[in-house]
Amino acid sequence: MTASTSLHPAAHSRPRTIGQWKRIPDFDARATSLSVKNEIRRNLLRAIERNDPLFPGVHGYEDSVIPQIVNALLSRHNFILLGLRGQAKSRILRGLIQLLDTEIPVIAGCEINDNPLQPICPSCRERVAAEGDNTPIAWLPRDQRYVEKLATPDVTIADIIGDVDPIRAARGGRDLSDELTIHYGLLPRANRGIFAINELPDLAGKIQVGLFNIMQEGDIQIKGYPLRLPLDVLLVFTANPEDYTARGKIITPLKDRIGAEIRTQYPGDTLSLVLFHDSAEEVPLNELARVQVGPYYTNTREGLRMARRILLRQRKDMRQIVMITDGKPSTLTLEDGRIYKNAFGLDPFVVGETLEEVNKCKRAGIMINTFMLATDYSLVHFVQKITEMCKGKAYFTTPYNLGQYLLMDYMQRKTKTIH
Numbered sequence: 001m002t003a004s005t006s007l008h009p010a011a012h013s014r015p016r017t018i019g020q021w022k023r024i025p026d027f028d029a030r031a032t033s034l035s036v037k038n039e040i041r042r043n044l045l046r047a048i049e050r051n052d053p054l055f056p057g058v059h060g061y062e063d064s065v066i067p068q069i070v071n072a073l074l075s076r077h078n079f080i081l082l083g084l085r086g087q088a089k090s091r092i093l094r095g096l097i098q099l100l101d102t103e104i105p106v107i108a109g110c111e112i113n114d115n116p117l118q119p120i121c122p123s124c125r126e127r128v129a130a131e132g133d134n135t136p137i138a139w140l141p142r143d144q145r146y147v148e149k150l151a152t153p154d155v156t157i158a159d160i161i162g163d164v165d166p167i168r169a170a171r172g173g174r175d176l177s178d179e180l181t182i183h184y185g186l187l188p189r190a191n192r193g194i195f196a197i198n199e200l201p202d203l204a205g206k207i208q209v210g211l212f213n214i215m216q217e218g219d220i221q222i223k224g225y226p227l228r229l230p231l232d233v234l235l236v237f238t239a240n241p242e243d244y245t246a247r248g249k250i251i252t253p254l255k256d257r258i259g260a261e262i263r264t265q266y267p268g269d270t271l272s273l274v275l276f277h278d279s280a281e282e283v284p285l286n287e288l289a290r291v292q293v294g295p296y297y298t299n300t301r302e303g304l305r306m307a308r309r310i311l312l313r314q315r316k317d318m319r320q321i322v323m324i325t326d327g328k329p330s331t332l333t334l335e336d337g338r339i340y341k342n343a344f345g346l347d348p349f350v351v352g353e354t355l356e357e358v359n360k361c362k363r364a365g366i367m368i369n370t371f372m373l374a375t376d377y378s379l380v381h382f383v384q385k386i387t388e389m390c391k392g393k394a395y396f397t398t399p400y401n402l403g404q405y406l407l408m409d410y411m412q413r414k415t416k417t418i419h
Ligand SMILES: [Zn+2]
Pocket: 107, 110, 111, 112, 113, 114, 119, 120, 121, 122, 123, 124, 125
């Protein structure tokens, strides 16, 4: 795909000043003032019209991930790709470069790629005021408009946003609060381009707050300076889905401002884990090995209910619950949140409510397969009943064998879908 623009003639005759640029025959001030999101949107629409391949070199995501990225870009959204390391996330993001104009004019020497017609940095504003149409311009190729950073806990606000440059201040004999002493971080340096942060959850909370600011207000403020810089960037992120959903890893307001979450993991297939005991909770998959339960009651109804809700939320065609249990249903969460318990025999109220939930799963097209870790007669009977109702399968096994089987299944799923 070639994104083209009529703004620049052949390389040898490129305008070198604002004045020369304005005098070229097809100069279009409006087109040069497009935001980067609008520029990408325009080029994407042209590429779709011409039937150009989108994201050449990225395979296996044509029907799942790429249409979602196209939607996000057409909606001018910042977005995040969720998937395991090594799932082509960075390569997909770098593919966005192809959707930028081949090159754009910037004020020569500007650290934040200022638009010659609308400079925002103090030094370019001074320069244009002094030199007017004689201000030199340069042509910035699109691969230099993509800035990428791997998040680690030691990344600082200064790295991302910027801070004062004391050397620059000393050299110029300037006061530290003078805006010409600013050292720009990676985000302002990505102005008029794409800023990609890999493994977003590894970024310290206060830097996430800084990113939230640019997404919410559209500008950044560098500590110690009154100036607000209205940056023009497309922000894209990657994360491991377990890190992204783990509590405390991403500040909620930032999450809310990311327009689209796109999963690259298990294309078309997801696996969630619900732990049930006195109540039930969703647990990140990477905590599977550390999970422990008991000695508790068994709130089978709540476990099934939570699993059903997760499945319905995912809107997948194939829905299945794999239930692993070693105890008969012995407790229920009541409407008002209280826990009703009865450990003796099979309580008809508990069983009735649990089977009602099984029915709801069945009506939602969810199959329930059960792994049972005990030979307790009343539990065997109960599991047989569920299996019959949902036309599922039941496996009666020992904890040792179960571990082995599950592990194999999980590995097969992974190796099958990673390619
Ligand atoms: Zn500038």
